[in-house]
Each structure stands twice: as C-alpha cells, then as structure tokens.
Amino acid sequence: MNNKQLSEHIGNIDDRLVEQAEKIPNYRQQHRNQTIRRFMTAAAAFVLMVCSFSAGAFAFARESVIEVPIEQETITLEEINLTMILPDDWKGKYSVEKNGQNYIVYHPQIREGFGKETAFTGGILFYIVCHGESMTPEQFVENGYDFTGYRYLFSTSDKTYILYYPGDVQWNPENPEQETEYLGMAEEIKDIKFVVDNILAD
Numbered sequence: 599m600n601n602k603q604l605s606e607h608i609g610n611i612d613d614r615l616v617e618q619a620e621k622i623p624n625y626r627q628q629h630r631n632q633t634i635r636r637f638m639t640a641a642a643a644f645v646l647m648v649c650s651f652s653a654g655a656f657a658f659a660r661e662s663v664i665e666v667p668i669e670q671e672t673i674t675l676e677e678i679n680l681t682m683i684l685p686d687d688w689k690g691k692y693s694v695e696k697n698g699q700n701y702i703v704y705h706p707q708i709r710e711g712f713g714k715e716t717a718f719t720g721g722i723l724f725y726i727v728c729h730g731e732s733m734t735p736e737q738f739v740e741n742g743y744d745f746t747g748y749r750y751l752f753s754t755s756d757k758t759y760i761l762y763y764p765g766d767v768q769w770n771p772e773n774p775e776q777e778t779e780y781l782g783m784a785e786e787i788k789d790i791k792f793v794v795d796n797i798l799a800d
Contacts, residue, residue, distance in 0.1 A: 728757050
C-alpha cells in the first residue's frame with residue numbers, strides 16, 4: 599500500500615468517523631427535553647390540583663338548602679282505622695267530637711262564638727257517619743241516604759262510612775270574619791285525603 603492509498607484509506611476512515619459522530623445521540627439535548635417534559639407535567643398536575651381545590655371550595659361555599667316537607671296535619675280515628683290528611687292551614691282550627699259511631703269535625707272558635715244561650719252549636723265542617731250495613735256507592739244512593747251533600751268514603755263487611763256536609767249555615771251571620779274563615783275551610787274539604795288501612799283514598 600503506497601502513501602496515496604494509505605492517505606485515501608485514512609481519509610475514508612475519517613469520513614466514517616465523522617458520519618458516526620454525527621449519529622451519536624445528543625445526550626445533553628435529550629436530558630434537557632426530559633427536564634422540560636417533567637416540568638410541564640408537574641405544572642399541569644399543579645394546575646389541575648388548584649382547579650379542583652377551587653371548584654371544591656366554591657361548591658362548599660354555596661349555601662345548601664334542603665327542603666324538609668312540613669309535617670302533615672292529620673286526624674286519626676283509630677276505632678275505624680281512618681286517617682284524614684288535612685290542608686296545612688287547618689292547624690289549630692279544628693276539633694273532633696265522637697257521637698256514638700259517628701264523628702263531628704268542627705271549628706271550635708266559631709262554635710264558641712255562638713255562646714251557651716243558643717242550642718245551635720255551629721262551626722261544623724263535616725260529619726263522618728257510620729251506616730250499619732255494607733253498601734256500594736250505587737246501593738248508598740238507591741237506599742236514599744244521599745239526602746244532603748256527601749262523599750262516599752269506604753265500606754267494611756258490615757258498615758259504610760260517609761262524609762256528610764252540613765246543610766245549614768254554620769257561622770254567625772252577623773260576623774263576616776267567621777263567614778270568611780268558615781267558607782275558606784269548607785272549600786278545602788274536597789282536598790282532604792283519606793287513608794284506610796294504609797290505602798290512600800281521595
């Protein structure tokens with residue numbers, strides 16, 4: 599091998615070394631890229647954490663309003679397993695009186711307004727009347743018991759229970775406040791719900 603060939607050979611080696619050197623990874627650049635990626639990941643996690651905390655703080659800062667249903671106003675007639683769910687505004691405005699097998703629901707303040715000097719009791723909102731035989735609504739009408747305003751409630755094997763409305767004036771005609779109070783409650787009687795042995799009847 600002469601000098602020219604050796605020189606060319608050495609030149610070829612140098613070219614290959616240069617090519618290999620160009621292919622050597624830039625570890626410094628890779629390390630820098632990894633550092634940047636780690637920083638970006640940590641920053642993203644921090645941002646998510648701050649956002650989550652802020653959303654949680656906002657949610658807890660808002661006032662929570664939970665609506666609790668008002669306790670229902672009821673009358674329970676245990677002897678006949680009947681519960682009446684009354685309008686809420688009836689609270690303190692009614693009383694129940696048992697008369698034999700029947701019940702009278704009345705407004706005590708209106709009744710007291712009539713005084714003891716009159717035999718007329720007044721203030722009666724409705725009666726729950728027990729008929730001593732089992733009847734369907736049709737049989738009830740056929741037997742002529744529908745002589746006044748009524749609402750058929752239910753029947754058992756030997757009895758029928760009816761809500762009757764009073765057929766005469768139940769307030770003092772000289773007291774317009776009584777009239778307004780009574781008529782307002784009388785209008786709401788249709789809204790009363792009846793529960794018989796846990797079965798809702800309306």
